[in-house]
Amino acid sequence: MTTIQKTPPTGKGTIQKKKNNQGRVYYQVIKFPMGYDNDGHVIYERSQCFRTKQEAEDARLELMYKRKYEPAVSAKTNDTKASSKSVSAYTELMDYVEAYVIPNYRDNETKINTRRQFEIYYFDELSKVTVQECTAIVIQKILNAMNERRCPKATYQILKRFFFWLKRQGRISRNPMEFVTCPKHVPKKKQNRSPLTAEEERKLKKFLHSDDFMAIRYGALILVLLSSGIRPGEAAGLERCNIDWEKRAIKVEKTIGHSREIQKVRNFTKTPQGQRWVPISSEACEALKKYLNARPDSQWVFTSQRDPQKHIELECMYAAINAVGRRAGIKRSLFGYLFRHTFITNAVHHNIPAAELRFITGHKNTSMINEVYANHQNDNIISTYRDFFDGI
Structure with missing residues (x-):
């Protein structure tokens, strides 16, 4: 019983x-x-x-x-x-x-x-x-x-x-x-996904060239993200053999992805078009050389602070980017994809065709570029003309 x-x-x-x-x-x-x-x-x-x-x-x-x-x-x-x-x-x-x-x-x-x-x-x-x-x-x-x-x-x-x-x-x-219909979710606190303004970008680069520990440790990472527009997981998956110093370009072949609480190295990217060569600026190239010369030899470009033989963890990257933003005097929170948004918005603002830009960013098609980043371009145009009229 x-x-x-x-x-x-x-x-x-x-x-x-x-x-x-x-x-x-x-x-x-x-x-x-x-x-x-x-x-x-x-x-x-x-x-x-x-x-x-x-x-x-x-x-x-x-x-x-x-x-x-x-x-x-x-x-x-x-x-x-x-x-x-x-x-x-x-x-x-x-x-x-x-x-x-x-x-x-x-x-x-x-x-x-x-x-x-x-x-x-x-x-x-x-x-x-x-x-x-x-x-x-x-x-x-x-x-x-x-x-x-x-x-x-x-x-x-x-x-x-x-x-x-x-x-x-x-x-x-x-x-x-x-x-049954799925209700539309409206988050209580929306994340500010608008790209960096010219003033915020100036403050950030000024801090990255300082002698602060966070600037020395993560300056090359942020400059690469800002000048190439690659995804944070793709930056974490970069290897030293993926850098072409003569062409000033990096090859994106793999990404770091999440599986529950474990981070896995995936030998593929988010989209089939994700495996690509991406140019970087001379400023990012010089910062990357100094960073790699100061670090011990490792397979990965951006390594973990605890174990230099392992790639940087995404949680550590996100926390470091936010901390750098606070130290640089930027009031809002920074996140990894913000630099990608800024790069694409600036490229659209400089009249780079969306059909060519998608090969650099790794998008499947041009719909994301035309629908999302064109709106941010209008904001940049308004701010540019406002500065022009204020100077008259």
Whole structure:
């Protein structure tokens, strides 16, 4: 006879300090138990991310209050019809998820992440009804809740593939995703993606030629990014054999990409047109020579500060670029792709044809250049004419 757990769990979970791809610190409440099944096993755990440790502590206290004074999401007893229905709905849902994940995903990391997505984010709504009773309203609630935290496109695609698989297998008679629309995500704080102004570019270059440690360590990297327009991952994947000193050009062959928290060297670029020769300025070429002469011999051009035989990590690059911007007196935050935006905008401003420019930037076609960077060109024209009229 199985022992029925009638009291809520007492575990408090753990709060871990982590960093995202941009080097920003956040705190995550991990494995907070919310309820048990009839055999006493934890069947529902919650994990959430917060910007500060105080927010994580407050959220954990709120979860403890809900767990104690409100009915747990998972069933504690079989006394009520709702609790038994919740257990059966959870069991049915996870059985379907397991049957869906195993044949459709090869990578073990993807399988684990998909299971966790259903357990953490989708279980609150999907456990209230069976899979056959699930409607478009239930799924729309999940997407709206996700939209408050981050962009719900990934959630929409996961649920769309899952319910399409259920319909194809004959588990449901009607696919509710046919009547669901993905809500448009509007971030609370938009990142300023406008290119560097002439004044900001002047301040940055003046600082990079100073004797500051950050300027000596990362000056060559920033000048290469600013004068070539290559992506940050492509700069991290540059090797010494990719530099042609006579032609003053670099060859982009590979990139550094993310796989969860592990950075991998990929022997290919973001697009098929990404493998290319890119010219750099004489200023960047001289800075690159000084940088390489001062560094120990290594396969990589830009190396890690801890291990000179390894390439620079993207998180370190992003944090260093932002720190250099603050030291240079630039008020807004700098990021790796900002130099690419600045390079392409300046090239469009100097009337370089988009058909030729895309071979340097590695774009598939000219649509991105014409649609995005042409607007920034108008801003530069306005600022140029404003300076002209102010001087009269």
